[in-house]
Amino acid sequence: MDSPTAIKILSTLGHEGRLSIFRLLARRAPDALRPSEMALACRLKHSTLSAHLATLSQAGLIQSRREGTAMYYSLATGQTRDFTSYLLEECCRNRPDLCLPTAPTAPAPREAKPGPATILFICTGNSARSILAEVLMRDIGKGRFKTYSAGSYATGKVNPNTLDLLDRSDHDIDGLHSKSLEEMQGPDAPVFDFVFTVCDHAANEECPAWPGQPVSAHWGMPDPAAVTGTDAEVALAFAEAYRTLHTRIEAFAALPLATLDRMSLQAEADRIGALPPTS
Structure with missing residues (x-):
């Protein structure tokens, strides 16, 4: 230039x-x-x-x-x-002892870090989409992932339709609650391997500087909690969000995380974020 x-x-x-x-x-x-x-x-x-x-x-x-x-x-x-x-x-003057690299280096392969991968899902209210994602990743991963969710403007209450759908789908809903993004920061907070936003509003906000440089991606979808209409129409919106997240999380859980480098993980996370729900 x-x-x-x-x-x-x-x-x-x-x-x-x-x-x-x-x-x-x-x-x-x-x-x-x-x-x-x-x-x-x-x-x-x-x-x-x-x-x-x-x-x-x-x-x-x-x-x-x-x-x-x-x-x-x-x-x-x-x-x-x-x-x-x-x-x-x-x-x-191109001296590495004085100047930090302008781009992060690729992280060590997954096998270099023992234990489950830590994953955070973010939306605005932490009442529907991010809660669904937290539970689905936890259950589909079968112990391979430690999952969290939070909201940039948490409502403090999980949408009843979210709890009803998860309960009817045989997921454990005990202890689920709406959490603020601030709870996921600070010295006692988990260090995340992956951070996914599931709503456009949260993705558009300035992101915190997460320790450990987690792989991040946007898995956006419409907010079922914003749908108005009959009970059947609302239930359909929640079911669609569930199906979309189920498709994406199944694809993510199938990745060979231990053998993929950072760039490959990022490419896969971006690709998965565009997957439509399976029929």
């Missing part, structure tokens, strides 16, 4: 609105987001967002694609990587 290009990027990111959009797309990479979701997450008017997206596109920092009448935007990872490399080129 040359200096004029880097200066243009710095100028583009020197605006709070454009920087917030860029950081949102960086958090959600490789996912592509619709403008309506970005406007809500960044608290921007649609007209303002449109102008910022055009400027970010001109700087090569984001890319777009059209699906029917809908537009989707995502991080241009190549340009972003070139930009950060340019900024840190010859940092500390």
Whole structure:
């Protein structure tokens, strides 16, 4: 990358609105987001967002694609990587004793860490999707995983439909409760191997700096707790969420975690997050 290009990027990111959009797309990479979701997450008017997206596109920092009448935007990872490399080129005169590496090294294979893998599922309220995921991973894993769930704005109460569905599906629901994300942080909190968000709102928020650099991915799906209508319609929404998570968690549990390196684990986690429910 040359200096004029880097200066243009710095100028583009020197605006709070454009920087917030860029950081949102960086958090959600490789996912592509619709403008309506970005406007809500960044608290921007649609007209303002449109102008910022055009400027970010001109700087090569984001890319777009059209699906029917809908537009989707995502991080241009190549340009972003070139930009950060340019900024840190010859940092500390390339002395490894002074300068930390710019990217985390791959973790040791899974067999180097004894015990079950620790997995955290995050959604906003920790009343439905993340609770379902916690229980499904626990039971499908059959002792291979230690599972947790939490909410960025925990409701403090598990949705009754969640408990009813799990109970009818022969899962142990004793002790399930809604937990705040703060309970999963601090010196006494578990060190997670994997962190999965299961709702778009939680994925769009700034992430805590998790110790141990866990593999993270977004396994988003509609919120069954937000569905209104007849009892049958609500039950159907919860059943669909259960089926989607069951499909993804079965695929994850089948992975040979002990033999996959970090990049392979990340690719598999991203792939699984897009799986639809099996019929």
